[in-house]
Amino acid sequence: MVAIQVxxxxxxFGETVAVDELSFRVEDGELFGLLGPNGAGKSTLINMLVTLLRPTAGTATVNEHDIIEETAAVRNSLGxxxxxxxxxxELTGEENLAFHARLYGMDRDTRRRRIDEIFDLVGLEDERDRPVGSYSGGMKRRLEIGRGLLHEPSVLFLDEPTVGLDARTRRDTWEYIQRMNDEAGVSIVLTTHYIEEAEQLCDRVAVVDDGDIAAIDTPDALKESLGGDVVSLTVDGPTTEFTRQLEDRPWVAEYATDDDTVRVTVDRGAERIADLVRLADEAGASIASIDIHRPNLETxxxxxxxxxxxxxxSASGAAAEPALGRTDGGQQDRTTDRQSQPAPTEDDR
Known part of the structure; x- marks a missing residue:
């Protein structure tokens, strides 16, 4: 079954096109990434898929439910x-989960079972009775991810899940996200601007820019599409004769020049350094330095x-696009108001 069809x-928004005729699908059980900068349209897209924004045009289904005609069914099937x-x-970890479970109408036995399962899944069993305010940033993120899975959704949306975390905690969070995907069997849609995060976690990645999808494939296939390693050579003197030599070589996929630097795309870049140095020498060019750049998703x-x-x-500005759940310039769309949340009683947990 297809988890998401767009x-x-x-x-x-007025004359601004935030999302421009996007079409793609997310397979059941897939960990799918939306990679792009702030203002690319990622969060606007997700806000439509979770029924917080109504599309201007087009259609989409989540777990085979239409995002316009079946909003309640869509919301019940996602986290x-x-x-x-x-x-x-101010509430403990368990109280946070218990309150969330009540919002989804779980009976007491189901709540207790699912809360126990979630604490075991995210590795916070020993912390369940502590106030969340005493948790580390990574522990809070794990609890939030677990809370998103509490009602056993078919699809889980994670909007920039590791923003603000240090490098070690970010990697720990990646491990838990992968574990959620493997053990819970849930389809995950993750938005990120971290290259390594997309490469590490995602089965497939959609490169999003300016409201459009520039490419979509597995991380390895996207990197292989560039044709190989990029060898950057800093040249003392004119580069014209050197680049003319490159034109006749079948092992050179492409090349580009920038001032005194020549960038050559080749397979197995380390093995071609000797050939490149020889060609430069024959062209009368002196090589000052050589660097090899293996393709990543940034490339x-x-x-x-x-x-x-x-x-x-930097060009779009950090405030160019609202975060997931924000649809009116900063006021987050919440289903509850904290001050109206009663502390769960013993029977509620």
Missing amino acids: DDLTKT IVFQEPALDE VFLSLTGSTIGERS
Whole structure:
């Protein structure tokens, strides 16, 4: 069964096209990544899929439920982990999960069973009775991910799940996300601007830029599409004769020059260094330095868009696109208000 089907989905805000006729599908059990900078349209897309925004045009289904005609069924079949924290830090971990379970109408026995399973799944059994305010950042993120799985959804949406975490905690969180996908069997859609996160976690990645999908495939296939390693040679003197020599070589996929640097794309770059140095010598060029860059998803993004993700984010500005769950310029769409949340009683847990 297809977890998510998207056909020509579009969202405009006045004259601004935030999402431009996107079409793709997410397979059942797949860990699918949306990789792109701030303002690319990732969160706007997710907000439509979780029924927080109504599309301007196009259609989509989540777990075979239409996002416009069957909003209640869509919401019941998915879980969401917002980019911004959404836990009540005055309640314990167990109380947070118990309250969430009540929102989904779970009976007491089901609540207790699922809460026990979630604490075991995210490795927080020893912390369940502590106030969430005393948790580390990584522990809070794990609890939020577990909470998103509490009602056993078919699809889990994670919006920038490791933003603000240190490198060690980020890697630990990746491990838990992978474990959720493997053990819970849930389809996961993850938005991120971290290259390594997409490479490490995702079965397939959609490269999102300016409201459009520039490419979609497995991380390995996207990197292989560039044609090999990029060998950068800094040349003392003119590069014209050297580049002319490169034109006749079948093992050179492509080359480009930038001031005194020549970038050559070849298979097995380390094995071709001697050949490149020989050609430069025959052309009367002196090589000052050589670097080998193996393709990653940053290289793919640069090749597809002409800019790095960091450059795109800086150009668009951090506030160019609302985070997941924000649809009105910063006011987060919440199903509950913290001050209206009663502390769970013993029978509620």
